[in-house]
Amino acid sequence: MHNHYIINDIIEFHPATSTLRELNDTENIVMLNSPAGRCLLLLINRQGSIVTQNEMMDVVWEQSGMQVSPNTYYQNISILRKGLKKIGLGENIIVTIPRIGLTLASDTHIKKLSTEKMVEIDHGNTHFMSKDDEGTTSDAAVKNPVVARAEISSEFTQPNKPFNLAFIRKRLSLKFIILTGIYTFVVLSFLIVFAANSDDANHRRFFDKYNEISTHNGCKIYLSNGMSHDGREKALSYMQRFEAACASYPWVYITRFPGLPRTSIIRCDAPMSKLNTCISDYFFETNK
Known part of the structure; x- marks a missing residue:
């Protein structure tokens, strides 16, 4: 087929x-x-x-x-x-x-x-x-x-590649890992690429540049620099989906990409300055 x-x-x-x-x-x-x-x-x-x-x-x-x-x-x-x-x-x-x-x-x-x-x-x-x-x-x-x-x-x-059962099983396992861990791959790739290309002499962490704007239902919300007022309102509107999880993942980092209808929300059980576990959500918006 x-x-x-x-x-x-x-x-x-x-x-x-x-x-x-x-x-x-x-x-x-x-x-x-x-x-x-x-x-x-x-x-x-x-x-x-x-x-x-x-x-x-x-x-x-x-x-x-x-x-x-x-x-x-x-x-x-x-x-x-x-x-x-x-x-x-x-x-x-x-x-x-x-x-x-x-x-x-x-x-x-x-x-x-x-x-x-x-x-x-x-x-x-x-x-x-x-x-x-x-x-x-x-x-x-x-x-x-x-x-x-x-x-x-x-x-x-x-x-013309001969059929190899072990090779096929390995490929299927890798595809399963990719599908179930996509958001983790996005976050890790973002941090690794940024760290490799950083020109900051003090090697400050990327998320140190985020601004804490409020604490809501136990969540500490940080926004990336340079967001417009409309962008802030749109980005914060997604927080309604995660209010119930603030107790487990209280540190929230929100990124909105200038000129693109996309918003990234990273929720962590500890601040970025410490060893933590995070969940990433990525939103694509349809232009009407």
């Missing part, structure tokens, strides 16, 4: 062949390289949440036994953006959340379809996206059109 996806009702994406095809012009095809295609598939499967750089590198490369540098990650995200732009979707469909990761734009519409029919690619009408974004391919590939069949195993399985 081959899963493919319709994006914004105009583009068809086939993960098995890493191809983007325009629905109204079936001869307009862009072929991504395999890693860029898997990056797009992960973003689609995780629509509505953020995929961190570490998580992307783990799922797309490391779980398949490949060790790559961050530069390889950035190159393939660039290839993916160029491919989406070339097919007509635009680069802005992939949103960068500074120092956290990537997500699909909130207005992106994805429809998942399944079929047993083979997908045939005519290389004469295909645009290839390589590391150098060259629109060429080998003579052998032109002479032998690709016929891609859906694989029974995971959509991330590498072509």
Whole structure:
């Protein structure tokens, strides 16, 4: 069974062949390289949440036994953006959340379809996206059109890779950990990246810059700097959901990203200056 996806009702994406095809012009095809295609598939499967750089590198490369540098990650995200732009979707469909990761734009519409029919690619009408974004391919590939069949195993399985039960079980376990621990990954990645790039000579903790504004039902509420009045009101409106848990997680740190309809709320059982346990909630807001 081959899963493919319709994006914004105009583009068809086939993960098995890493191809983007325009629905109204079936001869307009862009072929991504395999890693860029898997990056797009992960973003689609995780629509509505953020995929961190570490998580992307783990799922797309490391779980398949490949060790790559961050530069390889950035190159393939660039290839993916160029491919989406070339097919007509635009680069802005992939949103960068500074120092956290990537997500699909909130207005992106994805429809998942399944079929047993083979997908045939005519290389004469295909645009290839390589590391150098060259629109060429080998003579052998032109002479032998690709016929891609859906694989029974995971959509991330590498072509021609022998079936390995231990490998599949490991992959399933890792996916379960990723799904159940996404908010923890977001918080840890945010703190690690910030600490690695900090230019503060005194190495002050990031959350030291937050301002305590009130104590409500036992919760000590801290807001990030630079919030507008409307942003503060919107951010504080989410606190109604957590009032019952103030006794267990009384330290609350609220971040609102300027220019983006997103709010992060981190609730901890002790202040950030001490060893603590935290819960992170992330809210995406729909622009009306």
